[in-house]
Amino acid sequence: KEKVEINREQRALMKAIVDAYNRHQIPQDVAKKLLQDQYSPEENFLLLTEMATSQVQVLVEFTKNIPGFLSLDREDQIALLKGSAVEAMFLRSAQVFSRKMPTGHTDVLEERVRKSGIPDEFMTPMFNFYKSIGELHMVQEEQAILTAITILTPDRPYVKDPQAVERLQETMLDVLRKLCVLQHPQEQQYFARLLGRLTELRTLSHYHSEMLASWRMNDHKFTPLLCEIWDVQ
Numbered sequence: 001k002e003k004v005e006i007n008r009e010q011r012a013l014m015k016a017i018v019d020a021y022n023r024h025q026i027p028q029d030v031a032k033k034l035l036q037d038q039y040s041p042e043e044n045f046l047l048l049t050e051m052a053t054s055q056v057q058v059l060v061e062f063t064k065n066i067p068g069f070l071s072l073d074r075e076d077q078i079a080l081l082k083g084s085a086v087e088a089m090f091l092r093s094a095q096v097f098s099r100k101m102p103t104g105h106t107d108v109l110e111e112r113v114r115k116s117g118i119p120d121e122f123m124t125p126m127f128n129f130y131k132s133i134g135e136l137h138m139v140q141e142e143q144a145i146l147t148a149i150t151i152l153t154p155d156r157p158y159v160k161d162p163q164a165v166e167r168l169q170e171t172m173l174d175v176l177r178k179l180c181v182l183q184h185p186q187e188q189q190y191f192a193r194l195l196g197r198l199t200e201l202r203t204l205s206h207y208h209s210e211m212l213a214s215w216r217m218n219d220h221k222f223t224p225l226l227c228e229i230w231d232v233q
């Protein structure tokens, strides 16, 4: 059995990413709001666009702290952010949904999201993903590095130098692999399962524009930042 060890450089990399991840949490707590009140589809849509707009700004700050990201070609930095924003939003939603909550709160939260205005046909893939993330019981470091790996996906549209992105992503993958072995010694395939969630995340994100367009309300308004980042309007 090989001795898995995170070296000093990898520990520094992990600390930089986790610190950035913790510094850049969503200020308002959407879960608390949803648990407090039942909202109309219009109010829920507004809540989502506000949260998502704030999360994109937070994601940009987080990404700037990923070692090596700012050394990438400037246009590639934009392409990576634009290409990963929807996935990062669903990943963050899944992490918020999977947080340990007092008994019954998660059920109320699920009910509120199910009734928020999103058409029913998207509920199964969305909650399958949320629950599959929850079952992994990721530690904070894993959540932060998984988000960085999602952003550093080389095959996003318009990336001119995918090899440079791949080198950064591989560094992250190596740290995550070791972390998984150390944090979940009983589960041999934990790392593989974790990466499998990124495939599920990409599939779920394909529904995103349609979910928004078919939200049970008229006149869907987006913020200018979301129009830039999401393929809407």
Ligand SMILES: O=C(NC1CCCCC1)[C@H]([C@@H]1CCCCO1)n1c(-c2ccc(Cl)cc2)nc2cc(F)c(Cl)cc21
Pocket: 026, 030, 031, 032, 034, 044, 045, 047, 048, 049, 051, 052, 055, 089, 090, 092, 093, 094, 096, 097, 098, 109, 112, 113, 116, 118, 208, 211, 212
């Ligand atoms: O605001 C949301 N997520 C933010 C996004 C930025 C990061 C933090 C989490 C939305 C909610 C949906 C209901 C109405 C209010 O918005 N949301 C989504 C969701 C996101 C995209 C689409 Cl298209 C559909 C649903 N899934 C959620 C799971 C949850 F547990 C909670 Cl608390 C909220 C969740």
